[in-house]
Amino acid sequence: xxxxxxxxxxxxxxxxxxxxxxxxxxxxxxxxxxxxxxxxxxxxxxxxxxxxxxxxxxxxxxxxxxxxxxxxxxxxxxxxxxxxxxxxxxxxxxxxxxxxxxxxxxxxxxxxxxxxxxxxxxxxxxxxxxxxxxxxxxxxxxxxxxxxxxxxxxxxxxxxxxxxxxxxxxxxxxxxxxxxx
Numbered sequence: 001x002x003x004x005x006x007x008x009x010x011x012x013x014x015x016x017x018x019x020x021x022x023x024x025x026x027x028x029x030x031x032x033x034x035x036x037x038x039x040x041x042x043x044x045x046x047x048x049x050x051x052x053x054x055x056x057x058x059x060x061x062x063x064x065x066x067x068x069x070x071x072x073x074x075x076x077x078x079x080x081x082x083x084x085x086x087x088x089x090x091x092x093x094x095x096x097x098x099x100x101x102x103x104x105x106x107x108x109x110x111x112x113x114x115x116x117x118x119x120x121x122x123x124x125x126x127x128x129x130x131x132x133x134x135x136x137x138x139x140x141x142x143x144x145x146x147x148x149x150x151x152x153x154x155x156x157x158x159x160x161x162x163x164x165x166x167x168x169x170x171x172x173x174x175x176x177x178x179x180x181x
Contacts, residue, residue, distance in 0.1 A: 031058045031068070042068055042080060047154060050080050050181050067157065076162035076170075080177070085155045097150040098126040104148045104155060105131050117142060122171065130156070130178050132171055143167075147174035156181070 028045040033055050040056040043049050056070035056078065067079040085091050090103045109119040112135040122145065123132040130149035136142060145167060149156035158177050160170040 029061075029068075031070075040070070042070075044082050047082050047084070048181075050082055050177065052078070052177065065157070067159075074162070074164045076160065076165050078173070078177075079157075079159045081155075081157035082181070083155050083157075085150060085153060088155060097129045100150040100155070101126050101129060101131050101148050104150070104157075105133055105146075108146070108148070108157075109133065109135070116140065130175070132174065134167075145170045145174065147171075147178055149178045 027047070028043065030043045031040065032043075033040045038054060040052040040054070041049050042052075042058070052070070054072060056072050058068060058070050059077075060069045061067070062069070062079075065081065066083055067081045069077060069079045071077050085095070085100055088104065088107070090107050091100065095103070105121070112119050117135040117137045117140065119133065119135050121131060121133045125131065129151045130147055133146050133148070135144050135146070142161075144159050144161050147156070147158040149158075156178055158174045160174055162170060165173075
């Protein structure tokens with residue numbers, strides 16, 4: 001009789017464990033530099049790669065925002081994220097890329113404004129799937145240019161800051177990253 005009870009308990013545990021499913025996706029992350037191609041690749045399986053021209057070194061990862069931070073030889077910093085759109089709190093089913101990216105910028109801009117930064121749209125290309133915008137504070141010595149994009153069911157969050165690159169160079173770099181990835 002004890003054996004029957006043990007078998008029932010084990011059976012119930014197996015049913016309970018196999019019926020519990022997680023909504024979290026396992027992700028494999030790696031970064032590497034290819035000297036022959038002169039490019040750095042951030043691999044975010046199952047979501048794909050983000051390929052940067054030139055050599056970049058990964059410096060950190062922010063688990064909350066899922067941003068991967070890289071610097072180059074002149075200390076320019078770029079942060080990149082590529083995630084499924086449905087991972088964001090403002091996501092709505094049947095939302096177009098244009099609607100998603102507009103909501104994405106609005107959502108993040110509110111955060112930066114609460115931190116005391118001035119937020120401005122630089123180039124609204126939501127019809128092409130992205131918006132360039134800026135969060136800035138001379139007092140706090142912050143000047144970050146962002147490109148938020150959406151394509152193929154994925155959300156892209158790219159940003160750049162630099163003491164040596166012009167704002168135009170950062171903007172061009174971020175657009176190149178989005179279009180190439």
